[in-house]
Amino acid sequence: MRAYDPWKRRWLNVELNLPEQKEGLVACPTFFDMHTHVRLNGQEDYDSLEKAAIAGGFGAVLIQPNTNPELDNVDVLDAHLRLAQNKVVDFYWSVSLFGELEPDGKRTLCYSNDGIEYDTIKILNAFKRKRPHLVLDHSQMHELGGFFYEATPIDAPKRPICSEAVSIFRNVMFGLECGFKKFHIQHVSTKLSIETIEYLRKYAKVSCEVTPHHLFFNMNDVKNTNFKINPPLGTEHDRKALLEAVERDVIGVFATDHAPHAEKPDNFEKAPFGTSGIEIAFSAFYTATNRLEKTIEKLTVAPRKVLGIEGAFDPDNVTVIDPNFEWTVDTKKFHSKGKNCVFDGTKLKGRVVGVKRSGRWVYWDGEFFLDET
Template structure:
């Protein structure tokens, strides 16, 4: 007997819907989305029965009914940037703990980074990770592959064997490809195959110059047991001169790392333009890097306008003017640009206490940079919110390992800072967290629309809750948001119409 699920008495939300409604799911796909007030169980049962009868299934299906009790039904989130540390670093995270954390955060699909041990440098390795994740049955993992073999920075021969349907994205995340010639070679191969090149844009020599400053700051922080994740621990007992030295060293490092991001972002975009490649800029964080992406998008917008003008003005209006936040079509040679922002760069200022001591790459930036990032989210320069979920053991964090656990708090942070503070609408947030990453990756997900995969989250956008990192499903407990009060809570997650959380 086949199964159908009818979720009613809900608010429905995606990039174009925001209001009361209901959703009928049949065999893991969205069959119908209804707008309006569907609160009566008998009415809902009659409607579901009529639709299944129309499809010829009235005697072949059992139907379950879920009263959402006013909760919001929204497409499950899609994270283009997570570290699950599996294989090789499973003391930090593994596929099971990572997927449990993703489910609790409302994520039905994640793209995992290849900086594991061994480095994921072949389609065979990537597909093995995907297979093991599928056996767990908690959402979809898309394992990315390294740009250069084993992150050595010299060999791209393994890219010749890739297929975009199984490996849609390659990345050297954790650092950048130092050689521009090697990057051009990789991007040219990726362009020929339609594979996205996701760039951790950071000039390697400038990053190396910043390292001694960070190490000196960490040395002093360890002397006084100051956490390296911006925790809410008191610094009152630390001598003022020690705090000043820490701050000075971190400011020196961050200035170099800002320059590193600016230089590498511009370089990677220009190489992608030459190669005719789709470049995706990871965790964008500086005003100058945002300007580089915005300028590239203006070039693409002008090219698209010229193309549509040759066809019909109305085609241009329909494709661009009425959908300003959808990723732009590629240039004639295939060049295109997208970028992502993280919840921690959206919410936190890296010159504030205690977040100046929160070690992450790229660093938390100035308030000026953060304000520019918010504007880039509002004007469509930023396409995606991705968590860069980076769990570490507490010992590794104390030794300066960069990154935070973030996939379980992402929705609450973004809803609190972006929607509740009036920066963007709830529909725009759904686009950033669901629709756009699905479009970029070529997935049949991200919208409440007939025929789409029924990956659905139930959220309460108004529930206030206090972050307790000790309760995370993730093995990583280091979070600068520990103890913060957020608004917006994931209550349940369904993938392919099957409940996996809540």
């Protein structure tokens, strides 16, 4: 069958011994999500996350540190390592920029401030205390508050739309002054942020990612608390600028920011931030861009390169997709415990059909083949 090798940017003919022969299928390396959340409080655990990730075509994910308790010390990390062992999905972790851990380059790959409130003094002091490593930066002026950007037609607290770009500039410059050289800006949401990142690349190695929801929706699409996400949705002008930045490869990585919640209140004040999306990420990215090779590249080789993980096309570890299949998202069918998805009811193109790990099919057409030991 046809397979795309994103490392060499070429199509191959490979023999994969599919469980079932279907027309029009293509293969690629398993996806890598470098922005995933796990809950461990009766909501998304490693068992449900494993199934959700596999159903989405992901063979590896990077967990963010805003767990409860926070991923900031050895005891918490050891607990995660135990819970995630013997899984088909390769789990990696980012450690809190504000804690006592440092990345080891094996399972803990970088620092992150994602999901952790901080102000200007706290972020500066964190950079001063830490030895330089890659930093995943959730760029936010937390002291400003606000659930949505100004001009969003929702009666709820707002924040200036320029605040993300201001935080990007502040955090990268603080890091540079303290000896840090590699930064990855998470879930970019505005045109001004893209322009800020391009400017900062004169001084530092700054990569960035975008989520499927920021490519697909704008602030006028907000209709319920599932759309309370962080960062908020920008304007249509911002959305188009993000798509253009993807096309120019200014945005290098596609990431889900999979933020599952078992239940979201209807009240915007009480509802937590986040949308569940790891199961539909490929389809959403592909539908938004209509670029199959680029979607594969930004879900496979791009995040691995940012994180310093080497790779090559391996027919024993592939995701099989049907790029022509059209379907409508139904969150009731999610394997994730988080049904809070902004794409619920949205028609998408392309779907994940199967996943092969270590030479063994672990998922095919909605059915899992996982070891229960």
